[in-house]
Amino acid sequence: MSSKLSEYLRNRLKEKKILLMTHTVVGYPSLEDNWQMLEEMQVANVDMVELQMPFSEPIADGPLFVKANQEALKNGIDWNAYFDFMRRAHKKFDFPLLLIGYYNSVFVMGHRSFCSRLAEHGASGYLLPDLPLEEMEDLHELSKEHQLNPIMMCTPTQKDTRLQSICANGSGFLYCVARKGVTGAVTKIDPMVFEFLKRCRRYSDLPLALGFGLSNGADLNHLQGHADIAVIGSALLKTWEEKGPEAYRNHLNELAEATT
Amino acid sequence: MWSDIFQTEKPGYFGQFGGMFIPEILRATFEELIEAFESAKTDPSFWTEYVQTMQSYSCRPTPITYLPNLSKKNGGAQIYCKREDLNQTGAHKANNVMGQGLLVKRMGKSRVIAETGAGQHGVATATMAARFGLECTIYMGALDVERQRPNVFWMEQLGAEVVAVTEGSATLKDAINAAMRDWSASMDDTHYALGTVCGPHPFPTMVSYFQSLIGQESREQILELTGRLPDRIYACVGGGSNASGLFLPFLEDEGVELVGVEAGGHGVESGAHAVRFSGGHIGVAQGYKTYFLQNPEGQMMHTHSIAAGLDYVGVGPILSHLHDEGKVRFSFATDKEVIDAVRLLIRTEGLIPALESTHGLAGLLRESSEMDEEDIVVFNLSGRGDKDIFNIAEALDDPKWREFIHQKSNEYRKASN
Numbered sequence: 001m002s003s004k005l006s007e008y009l010r011n012r013l014k015e016k017k018i019l020l021m022t023h024t025v026v027g028y029p030s031l032e033d034n035w036q037m038l039e040e041m042q043v044a045n046v047d048m049v050e051l052q053m054p055f056s057e058p059i060a061d062g063p064l065f066v067k068a069n070q071e072a073l074k075n076g077i078d079w080n081a082y083f084d085f086m087r088r089a090h091k092k093f094d095f096p097l098l099l100i101g102y103y104n105s106v107f108v109m110g111h112r113s114f115c116s117r118l119a120e121h122g123a124s125g126y127l128l129p130d131l132p133l134e135e136m137e138d139l140h141e142l143s144k145e146h147q148l149n150p151i152m153m154c155t156p157t158q159k160d161t162r163l164q165s166i167c168a169n170g171s172g173f174l175y176c177v178a179r180k181g182v183t184g185a186v187t188k189i190d191p192m193v194f195e196f197l198k199r200c201r202r203y204s205d206l207p208l209a210l211g212f213g214l215s216n217g218a219d220l221n222h223l224q225g226h227a228d229i230a231v232i233g234s235a236l237l238k239t240w241e242e243k244g245p246e247a248y249r250n251h252l253n254e255l256a257e258a259t260t
Numbered sequence: 261m262w263s264d265i266f267q268t269e270k271p272g273y274f275g276q277f278g279g280m281f282i283p284e285i286l287r288a289t290f291e292e293l294i295e296a297f298e299s300a301k302t303d304p305s306f307w308t309e310y311v312q313t314m315q316s317y318s319c320r321p322t323p324i325t326y327l328p329n330l331s332k333k334n335g336g337a338q339i340y341c342k343r344e345d346l347n348q349t350g351a352h353k354a355n356n357v358m359g360q361g362l363l364v365k366r367m368g369k370s371r372v373i374a375e376t377g378a379g380q381h382g383v384a385t386a387t388m389a390a391r392f393g394l395e396c397t398i399y400m401g402a403l404d405v406e407r408q409r410p411n412v413f414w415m416e417q418l419g420a421e422v423v424a425v426t427e428g429s430a431t432l433k434d435a436i437n438a439a440m441r442d443w444s445a446s447m448d449d450t451h452y453a454l455g456t457v458c459g460p461h462p463f464p465t466m467v468s469y470f471q472s473l474i475g476q477e478s479r480e481q482i483l484e485l486t487g488r489l490p491d492r493i494y495a496c497v498g499g500g501s502n503a504s505g506l507f508l509p510f511l512e513d514e515g516v517e518l519v520g521v522e523a524g525g526h527g528v529e530s531g532a533h534a535v536r537f538s539g540g541h542i543g544v545a546q547g548y549k550t551y552f553l554q555n556p557e558g559q560m561m562h563t564h565s566i567a568a569g570l571d572y573v574g575v576g577p578i579l580s581h582l583h584d585e586g587k588v589r590f591s592f593a594t595d596k597e598v599i600d601a602v603r604l605l606i607r608t609e610g611l612i613p614a615l616e617s618t619h620g621l622a623g624l625l626r627e628s629s630e631m632d633e634e635d636i637v638v639f640n641l642s643g644r645g646d647k648d649i650f651n652i653a654e655a656l657d658d659p660k661w662r663e664f665i666h667q668k669s670n671e672y673r674k675a676s677n
């Protein structure tokens with residue numbers, strides 16, 4: 001399904017070789033740090049940003065994000081703090097925002113309330129790694145009403161029939177998971193990854209994002225012509241944690257350079 | 261048939277509970293497992309091998325033991341217990357693990373992983389891996405590693421790698437997350453032998469099938485022993501596997517009341533407990549929908565129990581459904597009641613129960629004294645208490661034990677100087 005988000009991405013792709021989507025866990029290390037990260041992302045002309053809503057049981061995430069989720073909750077990040085941050089970011093920055101989180105937050109909030117809150121606070125869509133296709137119907141209906149893009153995940157383990165249904169339900173863009181496992185571990189970009197992206201392309205015209213384990217400009221260079229969007233999460237957080245804001249900016253710049 | 265409960269419109273759902281809320285990357289692996297279990301389930305040779313394995317390796321059928329002294333002392337109903345403590349490795353966990361082990365062989369995988377709370381499931385899995393020649397990794401909350409050192413020792417002796425999980429509350433739920441993460445990278449050659457009737461479909465169904473041996477045997481045995489069915493049966497409820505195993509075959513026996521006993525910890529008001537059915541709310545986590553102890557925004561809360569195996573935020577979806585249908589009644593026992601009950605059972609009957617199992621007993625003792633002498637009650641002695649020697653000795657504040665530990669630690673200190 002074509003949408004404002006996919007239009008936006010297609011337009012950006014006319015000027016860039018590959019787009020860049022970055023990520024931050026809201027509340028980790030602190031809201032101020034998140035804000036500073038977003039400012040750097042704006043300077044680097046990042047194309048899209050995922051704001052992770054912290055959850056106590058992030059089963060699709062690796063150690064770095066697990067800790068970030070936990071610390072964010074310890075820092076007292078609740079739904080209000082999260083949505084307030086999202087609204088502020090939406091007002092200030094140009095890039096579209098997505099919520100990434102786990103289904104229990106949505107279930108407990110209520111599907112209707114979740115969608116209207118997202119729309120009110122300026123999100124373009126959302127990604128729920130533990131919500132399977134079979135359980136999405138109601139949420140997808142409501143998302144249409146609110147012009148939200150539910151982002152579907154394609155994985156190399158999916159059989160063709162499933163991949164096809166996932167793609168058919170996609171909106172905005174497709175999030176292709178580069179390998180087995182959770183976020184964080186390094187991914188080698190090899191012919192297997194290209195094959196997988198080709199399989200996804202066969203079933204959808206939506207822009208294809210590739211994520212899980214990408215870290216640097218070289219990764220982006222390899223992906224040009226195969227994927228439309230590169231997703232960088234853990235690698236940037238690691239830079240922030242280990243080397244601080246200055247290095248974070250350099251890391252973003254290196255990535256941004258590889259997009260043009 | 262009681263097993264009709266598994267014939268649901270949406271596979272893996274029990275009323276509104278259950279489901280498969282898993283990352284897409286794991287989907288194919290779950291489908292492979294569902295297929296393997298479905299084909300094994302209808303293959304008589306699989307069940308023959310299962311029953312033979314349980315008989316020759318795990319001492320089944322385990323008996324039902326009448327407890328005359330305890331019945332007399334407590335007053336009221338006649339008390340019986342199902343002796344799951346006599347299984348290989350000392351708990352009902354063997355029933356599930358050997359079943360899954362036979363499935364692993366069918367699927368041709370070479371490695372198993374598991375989560376464990378009390379360590380009983382970990383020991384059972386490591387044992388199965390040793391017996392079947394599989395590589396084995398056990399995830400265990402760091403707090404539970406501390407509480408259950410004897411079991412950690414045995415797992416390591418059995419050749420398993422024990423990974424202490426420090427995330428979250430460093431207990432069972434965090435061990436489950438860690439095992440799921442391992443599996444999403446290792447599924448090609450690895451099976452995740454989940455230890456209870458929780459998690460995504462098909463685990464609740466599959467583990468219930470394996471554990472239903474407990475109830476099937478109990479039903480036949482109590483009929484033979486007493487000429488009739490019991491009035492009430494009790495089981496402790498962590499994830500809910502020993503309870504499901506005991507209860508399901510009695511589900512259609514109108515006169516039999518099924519009572520699940522959760523971990524009351526320091527009491528429900530204290531907030532330090534694992535009483536999901538009075539303190540919890542419906543949610544979706546760890547791959548399935550059930551009652552969880554969670555805050556109003558769906559964040560899982562920390563739980564507490566003196567029994568590591570009951571210290572879990574969620575509960576099996578089948579039990580949640582039976583609870584809402586009014587088919588199983590739930591109560592809880594506090595840490596203190598459990599310690600009193602441990603002492604009583606040891607002294608009056610010479611049985612040393614696991615702290616987990618004693619929750620079932622404590623719930624029973626509270627209620628059965630009000631019943632008639634002709635009434636019959638059964639509780640599931642799901643495991644033996646050897647593993648709990650440190651915790652029980654500490655709770656009883658036994659001076660001779662303390663002295664022994666001091667002396668041992670002095671010896672070790674001297675030796676390492």
Ligand SMILES: Cc1ncc(COP(=O)(O)O)c(C=O)c1O
Nearest residue numbers: 380498499500501502569616643
């Ligand atoms: C002896 C014993 N009983 C009961 C339990 C609780 O598990 P479940 O509720 O699945 O039977 C455990 C868990 O480790 C256990 O070791």
